[in-house]
Amino acid sequence: METKTKKRTGPVIFSGYERGTAIEKALNINREDILLEIRESKLRGRGGAGFPTSTKWMLTAAALSDEKFIICNADEGEPGTFKDRVLLIEYPELVFDGMVIAAHTIGAQKGIIYLRGEYEYLLKPLQEYLEGMRKDNFLGKDILGKKGFYFDITVFLGSGAYVCGEETALIESLEGQRGEARNRPPYPVNTGYMGKPTIVNNVETLASIPHIIIKGSEWYKKLGTGKSSGSKLFSVSGDCDKPGVYELPWGTKISELLELVSAKNTKAVQVGGASGFCYNKTQFDKALAYEDAATGGSIMIFNESRDMLRVLNNFMEFFVDESCGQCTPCRIGNVKLLEGVKMIQKGDYTFAYINKLKELGKSMQVASKCGLGQSSPNAFLSILENFNEEIFNRENGGTNEN
Amino acid sequence: MLVEEKNALTEEIELMIKKLGKKRSALLSILHGIQMKHRHVSEYAQQEIARLLDIHPVEVFSVLSFYAFLNATPKGRNLVRICRTISCDMKGKDIIVRAIERELNMKIGHTTSDNKFTVEYVNCLGLCDEGPAMAINDQVFTKLTPEKAVKLLSKVK
């Protein structure tokens, strides 16, 4: 893996921060005011779903319980996403200070970071970092002299299951079970880890908190759009000269991002990873924002030479592999969609059947139990729609079987 | 399995439970610990974990079988995982796989006859901007070329 050579720059997360300063400030503000500040900032979850962070925190703060938990979701399994890895390696102070502030705000004693098994090489450095925080009294008893404020963080290693990024599956996994999503409600804010009120936040959401505490919600809100405030980290890969992690204000157009990363002859952009949507040239003026082209940050770029059916095949294989198998729409549906892709590749299909598969995809979006099955048809539907000509005008058998 | 080996395994599990506590939530960490050391969680180990955690062995197997990185049967001494997801695919993961298959005289998804390597596909490793990417045990390598990949394998003991 490459190590960072030049300093990263960006409006919020990459703008520079001194460890502990936001904790110090937060400990001198009362909890209600912290919650208000975060509500005013309009911060929304960066893990994909975009739930207002302050609502989650307020609900857990209001829940009565002798024990509460803060979980940092570092499962980062969405294909094409790697910004959480960069944050954990290069900016752990933001992530962990965010967790300490969350703990102070809602009255939690224990934090857990759920680290994907693929990132096992981060386990030791993170544990060492946490040990350093304990030594400097940013964790443990009476944090920074605040009487009675106890909080500690442990790292839990996942074992290679994409669905464990879904917050209730993640909690199941932490409790020693198969990573199968739960029915919701109840939500983790009331009945989370060990049945106790729990905040599950993405790495990047937590890393935004210290900056909001230090510089205030007014400053934060100035960035982005009305419905998507602040900045976002984008993990850019595929056909471009400068792939990597970029911090940009929400509302940046796809075309602007393409220019920034020196992408040439771009035919398609997959926004949001395998579970996201694929856009064609006529759609590059879409804005990256919750209200337009929403994303947890994965941006994959495809140039004119790429076969979109091969791309779709790759995504559908991923979902067939990663479906937890608990509910039928997802378990069977993804297999059927993948079969459909292979039929088109072979030139052995009817439009009547493909239309049925599209209907199936739409049913999966509503009938699946968790976000995996609800979003896995997105790529299928958007690629068939937005690259219709390329896909159905191809020579029998296509060019590029997988 | 020799009696001494069995006893050692039991002791290992006991030690982990002592550290993590005798509770269901310790299960995945225990499985992970055994997997790391022995490269699989044998039937005997599953039974011992179940006995010491006071749960049914089927529960242990059910959890074990759910996770891609845990397995009940042994693999090669070294685990090589090559990313098959689209960004690495576009950067040429196929030629990396073919080079490794030729060099090790094996097919992906299998173990070499000397038991030194198991080579598998894995979903996105989160290194998509530096593809093609692969992991050898718990280390990751990026921007692979066929030659670089083979060289990395030749350095493995």
Ligand SMILES: Cc1cc2nc3c(=O)[nH]c(=O)nc-3n(C[C@H](O)[C@H](O)[C@H](O)COP(=O)(O)O)c2cc1C
């Ligand atoms: C299949 C699936 C995988 C997910 N993977 C992740 C993940 O790797 N990281 C993450 O933060 N959220 C992931 N999520 C979203 C979480 O369920 C949850 O919404 C999120 O962790 C909440 O944090 P946030 O509000 O800070 O975004 C996933 C959801 C689904 C349905």
Ligand code: SF4
């Ligand atoms: S939608 Fe898929 S991953 Fe989610 S519960 Fe159903 S089968 Fe499991």
Ligand code: FES
């Ligand atoms: S696509 Fe290979 S590491 Fe993400």
